[in-house]
Amino acid sequence: MKNIIDTRLGYSFLALLAVVIFISGCASLGERGAHQQQAREIFGEAMAVIDAGELEDGLAHLVKLRENYQNTPHGRQAALEKAYVSYRLGRYEESIELVRQYAEERPDAASEDVAYALYLRAAAAHARWDEEDIPPNTDYARQAFAFYRQLVERFPEGERVEDALRQMNSLRADLAAEELRKAQLKMDEGDFVQAAERAAWVAEQYPGQQEAADALALQAEALENLGRPREAEATRRMLQIKHPEHPAAN
Numbered sequence: 001m002k003n004i005i006d007t008r009l010g011y012s013f014l015a016l017l018a019v020v021i022f023i024s025g026c027a028s029l030g031e032r033g034a035h036q037q038q039a040r041e042i043f044g045e046a047m048a049v050i051d052a053g054e055l056e057d058g059l060a061h062l063v064k065l066r067e068n069y070q071n072t073p074h075g076r077q078a079a080l081e082k083a084y085v086s087y088r089l090g091r092y093e094e095s096i097e098l099v100r101q102y103a104e105e106r107p108d109a110a111s112e113d114v115a116y117a118l119y120l121r122a123a124a125a126h127a128r129w130d131e132e133d134i135p136p137n138t139d140y141a142r143q144a145f146a147f148y149r150q151l152v153e154r155f156p157e158g159e160r161v162e163d164a165l166r167q168m169n170s171l172r173a174d175l176a177a178e179e180l181r182k183a184q185l186k187m188d189e190g191d192f193v194q195a196a197e198r199a200a201w202v203a204e205q206y207p208g209q210q211e212a213a214d215a216l217a218l219q220a221e222a223l224e225n226l227g228r229p230r231e232a233e234a235t236r237r238m239l240q241i242k243h244p245e246h247p248a249a250n
Contacts, residue, residue: 039069043078050085059085076106080117087124092131095124115151119160122147126167129174138178145171176202176211183218196222213239217248 046061062078062085069075083098099121106113125144132140148164148171155161183198199222202215216239223232240249 035069036072036074039065039072039074042069043074046078046081050081055085055088059089079105080113080120083117083120083124087120087127090127092124092128096121096128099124111155115155115158115160118147118151118154119164122151122164122167126171129171136178138175141171141175141178145175172206173209173211176206176209176215179205180211180215180218183215187218187222192222192225195219196226207242213243213246213249216243217246220248 042061042065046058046065049061050058059082062082065072065075065078066082069078079098079102083095083102086092086095086098099117102109102117103114109117122144125140125147129136129140129144145168148168151158151164152161152168179198179202183195183202186192186198187195196219199215199219203212203219206212206215216235220232220235220239223229223235236249239246243249
């Protein structure tokens with residue numbers, strides 16, 4: 001995922017260089033032109049140090065741009081580049097917030113910029129989820145999933161869609177595994193009713209995932225412990241039909 005995000009650096013510099021060439025050809029040699037020239041130089045320095053891996057130094061350059069040159073093309077673009085650097089530094093909440101600010105400030109942004117911003121926001125939310133301890137806050141995974149889905153729906157032909165779909169599938173597996181863990185915990189506690197209900201929910205909500213097969217096996221076991229052998233057998237038959245390769249299906 002990092003490689004896909006890193007391709008942004010070269011694009012940002014070239015795209016903004018084109019903007020500057022256009023502006024420099026039209027602007028006078030007055031104060032406005034000098035102001036934009038200063039912003040361009042700071043942006044170039046920021047991109048250079050970020051590319052060299054000096055993220056904190058690059059962030060300082062971008063902060064300066066935002067504070068002193070916010071109304072220039074480079075100053076506005078700095079919000080998105082700050083989001084990227086924050087992501088690289090592991091400041092995921094900050095990265096998500098900066099993308100939100102960028103979207104508010106740049107409703108007229110180019111589609112490639114918007115697509116990248118949406119992908120970066122999703123990646124930051126996903127990374128935040130990956131850092132969760134047990135028991136994790138599954139709201140983080142659901143938020144990351146929703147962010148990826150927004151990217152896919154808005155830019156279905158975009159270059160990052162394939163990766164976004166893979167990440168969505170990974171998040172679904174994570175959520176299924178967490179719900180299955182909760183069902184197994186109820187089973188271990190002897191709460192067979194809750195174990196059966198939770199396992200049935202996992203199998204219904206996450207079809208196609210390995211966790212769905214494990215959930216059916218757990219549901220059958222819980223039903224046996226509840227003295228409901230016919231329901232347990234029906235659940236095993238469903239497991240045999242949908243997941244014949246599962247050990248509990250034999």
